[in-house]
Amino acid sequence: MNALEIRNLTKNYDGFKLDNLNLTLPCGCIMGLIGENGAGKSTTIKLILDMINRDGGTITIMGKDNRENILLTKQDIGVVLDEVGIPECLTAKQVGKIMKSTFENWDDAVFDSYLKRLSIAPNKAFKEFSRGMKMKLGIAVALSHNPKLLILDEATSGLDPVVRDEVVEMFSEFTRDETHSVLISSHIVSDLEKICDYIAFLHKGKLLLCEEKDILLEQYGLLQCSEKELSELDSEAVKGKKISPYGVQALVLRDKVPANMNVIPVSIEELFIFMVKESV
Amino acid sequence: MKGLMLKDLYMSAKYCRAFLIIVFVFLAVSFFGDENVFFIIYPTMIASIIPVTLISYDERDKWNQYSGTLPYSKAQIVSSKYITGLLFGGSVFILSVLAAAVRMTLKNSFSWDALLMTAVFLLALGVIGPTLLLPFVFKFGAEKGRIAFYVMVGLLCSVGAVLAGIGFNVGLPSDSISLSVIIILASVLLYALSWRLSILFYQKREL
Numbered sequence: 001m002n003a004l005e006i007r008n009l010t011k012n013y014d015g016f017k018l019d020n021l022n023l024t025l026p027c028g029c030i031m032g033l034i035g036e037n038g039a040g041k042s043t044t045i046k047l048i049l050d051m052i053n054r055d056g057g058t059i060t061i062m063g064k065d066n067r068e069n070i071l072l073t074k075q076d077i078g079v080v081l082d083e084v085g086i087p088e089c090l091t092a093k094q095v096g097k098i099m100k101s102t103f104e105n106w107d108d109a110v111f112d113s114y115l116k117r118l119s120i121a122p123n124k125a126f127k128e129f130s131r132g133m134k135m136k137l138g139i140a141v142a143l144s145h146n147p148k149l150l151i152l153d154e155a156t157s158g159l160d161p162v163v164r165d166e167v168v169e170m171f172s173e174f175t176r177d178e179t180h181s182v183l184i185s186s187h188i189v190s191d192l193e194k195i196c197d198y199i200a201f202l203h204k205g206k207l208l209l210c211e212e213k214d215i216l217l218e219q220y221g222l223l224q225c226s227e228k229e230l231s232e233l234d235s236e237a238v239k240g241k242k243i244s245p246y247g248v249q250a251l252v253l254r255d256k257v258p259a260n261m262n263v264i265p266v267s268i269e270e271l272f273i274f275m276v277k278e279s280v
Numbered sequence: 281m282k283g284l285m286l287k288d289l290y291m292s293a294k295y296c297r298a299f300l301i302i303v304f305v306f307l308a309v310s311f312f313g314d315e316n317v318f319f320i321i322y323p324t325m326i327a328s329i330i331p332v333t334l335i336s337y338d339e340r341d342k343w344n345q346y347s348g349t350l351p352y353s354k355a356q357i358v359s360s361k362y363i364t365g366l367l368f369g370g371s372v373f374i375l376s377v378l379a380a381a382v383r384m385t386l387k388n389s390f391s392w393d394a395l396l397m398t399a400v401f402l403l404a405l406g407v408i409g410p411t412l413l414l415p416f417v418f419k420f421g422a423e424k425g426r427i428a429f430y431v432m433v434g435l436l437c438s439v440g441a442v443l444a445g446i447g448f449n450v451g452l453p454s455d456s457i458s459l460s461v462i463i464i465l466a467s468v469l470l471y472a473l474s475w476r477l478s479i480l481f482y483q484k485r486e487l
Contacts, residue, residue, distance in 0.1 A: 049348065051348040051486070052486040053486065071353060075351050077349075079350075081342070081345060083342040083345070085341065085343050085346020086341070086346065087287065087291055087337065088337075088341050089294040090287070090290055090291070097286060101286055102283035102284075102351065102352070103351065
């Protein structure tokens with residue numbers, strides 16, 4: 001079963017359109033939704049959670065339409081938003097009590113263990129926490145009601161590298177259970193590159209690609225060559241290029257480039273930048 | 281909805297302490313001091329609009345977005361505020377009426393008619409704030425909602441002044457029982473209508 005299936009999802013705003021989005025997140029996998037600010041990542045997440053009305057398309061969460069008893073579905077979803085959203089005057093202990101009355105499967109023992117593991121003071125007001133601590137509490141809440149799907153909207157942005165690494169490791173741990181899945185959006189591509197099984201690129205409301213990360217890394221490569229060498233290549237092989245006084249760096253499809261050319265591995269970040277520039 | 285109520289109670293305990301102190305000071309003044317209507321009605325009026333203050337904090341803290349990710353419907357989110365208003369407004373209303381009863385008894389001026397009219401007057405004033413304000417707040421947000429509310433109150437006052445100017449009379453009954461029944465029914469009906477309208481507005485609002 002797929003944790004998430006999005007078909008032809010469309011949402012219109014003044015000056016922005018999320019255009020016919022199609023995504024599939026299989027159970028047990030982590031999908032990274034990558035896009036620049038304003039690409040449509042948060043809109044997609046709000047549509048998945050039925051927080052805003054869509055103008056077209058369908059969304060299925062764990063086999064059920066997301067408008068069909070969404071409250072029951074949300075019992076199995078843990079969400080962390082960019083701004084977390086926990087009231088500033090509340091302590092972690094109070095948040096635990098509120099969530100115990102919110103989620104049927106809330107587990108106090110799991111929540112307490114996350115508070116200890118993440119060194120979150122239980123009686124300190126949320127407003128006194130650093131951004132990293134706030135995010136950690138949001139993540140502890142999202143993980144303490146036995147969710148099957150985690151949805152994280154820019155949950156790692158603004159965190160220092162040590163906290164980011166810790167948090168990313170927790171998401172990875174979560175998907176060791178093959179019924180668990182994660183959809184994580186970010187514009188910090190390096191975080192997603194570490195943990196994601198699937199990568200989706202969003203740019204100006206359009207999906208540029210959605211593919212398994214390993215396949216992407218196998219299919220694409222970077223070629224450093226001269227402009228003349230590049231012009232001799234099959235035009236379908238070249239997916240993006242950067243011309244500088246020192247030569248050309250091109251994003252290429254490895255199997256369409258002669259074997260004698262030196263194609264080096266491309267990172268997901270480089271792949272994204274090349275594709276966004278090419279689509280402009 | 282229990283979680284939402286619990287959250288509002290925690291927030292009220294933190295942010296509305298000053299309100300509650302004012303409520304008790306005013307009640308004490310109305311009890312021991314001169315017969316000043318302001319000190320009698322003010323506690324109920326401010327207690328009943330505590331939900332509006334809580335919504336402002338919710339918006340500042342982005343709770344309004346976060347609550348959209350939790351297993352609560354928009355109707356439950358709206359209802360929790362109306363119930364919080366009833367809890368605070370209702371408690372202070374009861375305290376105010378009790379204080380008025382004791383005061384009348386101590387001054388040997390107790391009469392059921394006078395107590396009933398005081399209670400009805402308090403009820404109407406306690407209900408009018410949240411009834412008019414909350415739908416605007418749920419439609420436009422706390423800040424814009426307040427502005428829309430003031431504009432509407434201004435318009436209503438202007439219409440009232442014009443109607444009074446042309447000698448319009450709604451013809452309310454003069455006996456206290458009939459008048460009280462009408463005001464109680466109107467208050468309950470308006471609060472219920474406001475509740476329903478807020479749910480409709482909030483369901484259409486995109487967070």
